[in-house]
Amino acid sequence: MPDIFDGQVALVTGGGSGIGRATARALAAAGARVAVAGRTSARLEETVALIAAAGGTAAAFSADVTKGPDVERLVAAVVDRFGGLHVAVNNVGVATAPAPVADISEDAWQMTVDTNLTGLWLSMKYEIRHMREHGGGAIVNVGSNLGAHRRAPGMGAYAATKAAVSALSRTAALDHIADGVRINAVSPGPVDTPMSSRPGETPGAKADRLRGTLPAGRAGTVDEIAAAVLHLASPASAFMIGTDLVIDGGASA
Numbered sequence: 001m002p003d004i005f006d007g008q009v010a011l012v013t014g015g016g017s018g019i020g021r022a023t024a025r026a027l028a029a030a031g032a033r034v035a036v037a038g039r040t041s042a043r044l045e046e047t048v049a050l051i052a053a054a055g056g057t058a059a060a061f062s063a064d065v066t067k068g069p070d071v072e073r074l075v076a077a078v079v080d081r082f083g084g085l086h087v088a089v090n091n092v093g094v095a096t097a098p099a100p101v102a103d104i105s106e107d108a109w110q111m112t113v114d115t116n117l118t119g120l121w122l123s124m125k126y127e128i129r130h131m132r133e134h135g136g137g138a139i140v141n142v143g144s145n146l147g148a149h150r151r152a153p154g155m156g157a158y159a160a161t162k163a164a165v166s167a168l169s170r171t172a173a174l175d176h177i178a179d180g181v182r183i184n185a186v187s188p189g190p191v192d193t194p195m196s197s198r199p200g201e202t203p204g205a206k207a208d209r210l211r212g213t214l215p216a217g218r219a220g221t222v223d224e225i226a227a228a229v230l231h232l233a234s235p236a237s238a239f240m241i242g243t244d245l246v247i248d249g250g251a252s253a
Helices: 018-029 041-053 068-082 106-133 156-179 203-213 222-233
Strands: 009-013 033-038 057-062 087-090 137-142 181-188 244-247
Touching: 009 018, 009 068, 009 106, 018 033, 018 041, 018 057, 018 087, 018 222, 033 041, 033 068, 041 057, 057 068, 068 106, 087 106, 087 222, 106 137, 106 156, 106 181, 137 156, 137 222, 156 181, 156 244, 181 222, 222 244
Parallel strands: 009 033, 009 087, 033 057, 087 137, 137 181, 181 244
Antiparallel strands: none
């Protein structure tokens, strides 16, 4: 989609690796000026360098999305740097070590809720506040096929927060479409990132496992997820409001 986001400013949280990095690069290739945000400055700068090397425009912003003042400052800094905010992709997420519900530690539970749910709510809160006062915009939240769409043993905290992401995204879409802010979500299944690997699993072992368990026979690529995010953020999906788009190779079909 060359130049489809020309003149627009996009913010990608969790932009230092994986789906976030691929999405930031795709948005820049499609003409957006991209702000990548997260807590690890070195990774964010790597994303910025990759975008610059390809002829795009990007800048890194350090922020902890679990803290409201951080997110408020982040949105203000992006607007100050680039002059606006038209697209936001909320991609920050964590998964702690698998454990049965009775054995999840309180710390692991709280970190998962703080990052996957509260962090996403805070991000939307301040993104929407800017967008509704400046002509609207598009927000895409990154959820998971684990949660609202399917479950897996040992993944209770992660699934609970990602199910909440789906519900929160769709509710926010209803709350704010009249403000000109269009909100959707994507829910990936296993992707070629470390988060979808089991502890100690080699790439070859992961490929063998997915070949036998996923209808598609393989993990998705970060570029495939990024392409779906760009579609939801683009005018091509203007009538898609409150959609939770599952991209999981048929796992939850």
